[in-house]
Amino acid sequence: MKILNDNDLIVIDGVSHTFNTNSGSLPVLDRLSLSVPENGFSAIVGPSGCGKSTVTRLVAGLLKPDEGSVWFQGEKVTSPRSTVGMAFQNPVLLEWRSIIKNVLLPLEIVPNDLSASDRESRANDLLKLVGLSGFEDKRPSELSGGMRQRASLCRALVHRPEVLILDEPFGALDAFTREDLWLTMHRLREEEPFTGVLITHDLREAIFLADQVIVLSGRPATVQYNQSMPQQGPRSLDQLYKPEANEMLNILREQIRIARKGEEPAA
Amino acid sequence: MRQVFVPIFAMIIFLLFWEGLVWVNDWPNYKMASPSDLWPAFWRFKGLFLTFGWETLWRTIVGLLIAIAVGVLFGMVMGFSKVMREGLYPLLVGFNAIPKATVVPIVALMFVGQHDLNTVLIAFMISFFPIAVSVSIGLSTLEPEYRDILRSLGASQLTIFWKIALPKTLPEFFGALKVAVTLAFIGTNLMEIVSPHGRGLGALFDSGKTNADYPLMFAVLIALAVLGIALYYVVVVLEKIFAGWAERSTD
Numbered sequence A: 001m002k003i004l005n006d007n008d009l010i011v012i013d014g015v016s017h018t019f020n021t022n023s024g025s026l027p028v029l030d031r032l033s034l035s036v037p038e039n040g041f042s043a044i045v046g047p048s049g050c051g052k053s054t055v056t057r058l059v060a061g062l063l064k065p066d067e068g069s070v071w072f073q074g075e076k077v078t079s080p081r082s083t084v085g086m087a088f089q090n091p092v093l094l095e096w097r098s099i100i101k102n103v104l105l106p107l108e109i110v111p112n113d114l115s116a117s118d119r120e121s122r123a124n125d126l127l128k129l130v131g132l133s134g135f136e137d138k139r140p141s142e143l144s145g146g147m148r149q150r151a152s153l154c155r156a157l158v159h160r161p162e163v164l165i166l167d168e169p170f171g172a173l174d175a176f177t178r179e180d181l182w183l184t185m186h187r188l189r190e191e192e193p194f195t196g197v198l199i200t201h202d203l204r205e206a207i208f209l210a211d212q213v214i215v216l217s218g219r220p221a222t223v224q225y226n227q228s229m230p231q232q233g234p235r236s237l238d239q240l241y242k243p244e245a246n247e248m249l250n251i252l253r254e255q256i257r258i259a260r261k262g263e264e265p266a267a
Numbered sequence B: 001m002r003q004v005f006v007p008i009f010a011m012i013i014f015l016l017f018w019e020g021l022v023w024v025n026d027w028p029n030y031k032m033a034s035p036s037d038l039w040p041a042f043w044r045f046k047g048l049f050l051t052f053g054w055e056t057l058w059r060t061i062v063g064l065l066i067a068i069a070v071g072v073l074f075g076m077v078m079g080f081s082k083v084m085r086e087g088l089y090p091l092l093v094g095f096n097a098i099p100k101a102t103v104v105p106i107v108a109l110m111f112v113g114q115h116d117l118n119t120v121l122i123a124f125m126i127s128f129f130p131i132a133v134s135v136s137i138g139l140s141t142l143e144p145e146y147r148d149i150l151r152s153l154g155a156s157q158l159t160i161f162w163k164i165a166l167p168k169t170l171p172e173f174f175g176a177l178k179v180a181v182t183l184a185f186i187g188t189n190l191m192e193i194v195s196p197h198g199r200g201l202g203a204l205f206d207s208g209k210t211n212a213d214y215p216l217m218f219a220v221l222i223a224l225a226v227l228g229i230a231l232y233y234v235v236v237v238l239e240k241i242f243a244g245w246a247e248r249s250t251d
C-alpha cells in the first residue's frame, strides 16, 4: 500500500526496522506505511512495545530505517531536522533553569534571527496560552505534574516546528488533569499551526484529539486499522460522552484486542 | 546567625567534655593530651604550624585538582561509552581497593626525595575514584529523552554535554568532591608522615612522635581537622553556587 497525496506532510513508506539486542535481532516494524496530512493530527495506538516510539524516532530523523523511507514535505528524511518538536511522558525539564529558560532551550540550539526580547515574548505567549502565566520564573520542582507537562509542550513548540511529536505525553497524569491538557491541546492547535503525531494508549484521548486514529498490530508492527474521525479540529469534552464516541471506542478496542492476539507470548 | 553559633557552641561543648574526661581520669599526656595542653604546643611551634600547614594545604589542593581533572575525564569516558565503562570499571575498583598505606612506600621509593611530587601523587590517587564514579553515574543516568529532544533539534554531542549532561551531573560531582577532600588530606598526611625529612603537618606529627611530645601530636591532629573543615566548607560554598538548584528547600 503506497499513500501519496499532495497535502501529506509526513509519509512513511514501507518501513521495516530491526533492532539488534543482546538476545538477538528484534524485528520491530514490518513494511509500515502511513501518512499524516499537513496540519492534521494523527494518533497512533497499539500494544505496548509494538514499535510506536520507534515510529516517532523515524519521523524525527533520529533513526534510519533498515528498509523503506520516511518523507517529509516530499523530501527524504535522513537526519534530524529542527522542524520537529518533541514531548514525552517524562517532561524532562532542566531543574537548574527557570520555566521560561526551559521553554527557551530550543531557540538556543535552532538557528534563528530572533532577538532576546523576541524570544522571550514568544515563550511568554506560549506559556500564557497553556495557562502558565506567572510561573515563568519558577523552578520545575515547584510545579505540579500537569504544569510541567504544559511547560514541556511550550518547549516543544517554541521554535515553531512543523511537526509536534507527542509520545504518551499525558500518560502519567490523573484523569482530570489529563482532560484539562486535552483542551489545552485543542487551544494550541487553533493558535499554532502544526501537524501532530500523538502516541497514546488512551483510546479516549486518541478519539478526542486526533483527526485520524491508526492502530498498529503487535510487534513487528504494521498498520492494522486506520480510522478517520467524523469530526476534525476542535471539539468539546461533552462529545466524548455521546453514543457515537462510545461506538468509536468499541471499534478501536476491538482492533486493539486483535492486535494483541497476534502478539508473541511474553517470554 | 544560627548556622555560625550552633557549630561553635558544639565545638566548645566538645572541648569541655574532652578536658573533663582527661581531668576526671587523670590521664597522663602520653595517653591523652587535654585541650589546655594543646595551646602551649601550638604556641611553641607557631611558625612551623603556619609554614607546614600551608605546605600540607597546597599539596592537598593540587592533588585534589589533579584528581578532579583525571576523575572527570575518566567519568566522562565511562559515562558516555558503555564499552569503556565495562572495561575500566573493574580496573578502577581494583585500584581503589588497594590500601593506599601500602602504595605510600612504593611511591616514596619511586621518586626518592621529591616530597612535593610524592605527596601530591598520593593525595590524587586516594581521592580521584569517587569523582570518576560520580561523574560516570551522572552521565550514564541521563534520561534518553534529553538526548532525543536535543538531537532532534540538531544539537551536537558537545552541546548536549554543556547544556545538559554537565550541569545535571554537578550535584553528584560535589557530593563526591566532599568525600574526596577528606580522602586527599589522608593521602597527603600518609606521605608526609612516612617521608624522611619531609615537610608538612604530617612531618610535624612524626617529629612529635620521635620526641615523645604528645601535646604536639594532638595539636597537629587538631590543625589537620581545622584545615579539613575549611576545605570542606569551601566545597560546600562552591556547591551552593553551582549546584544550589539541586537542594530541596525545606524551610
Ligand SMILES: Nc1ncnc2c1ncn2[C@@H]1O[C@H](COP(=O)(O)OP(=O)(O)O)[C@@H](O)[C@H]1O
Residues within 6 Å of the ligand: A019, A020, A021, A026, A028, A047, A048, A049, A050, A051, A052, A053, A054, A055
Ligand atoms: N535502541 C533500541 N535497541 C534495541 N531495542 C530497542 C531499541 N529501542 C526500542 N527497542 C525495542 O523495540 C521494541 C519497540 O520499542 P518502542 O518503539 O519503544 O515500543 P512502544 O513505544 O510501542 O512501546 C521494544 O521491544 C523495545 O524494547
Ligand SMILES: [Mg+2]
Residues within 6 Å of the ligand: A052, A053, A167
Ligand atoms: Mg513508547
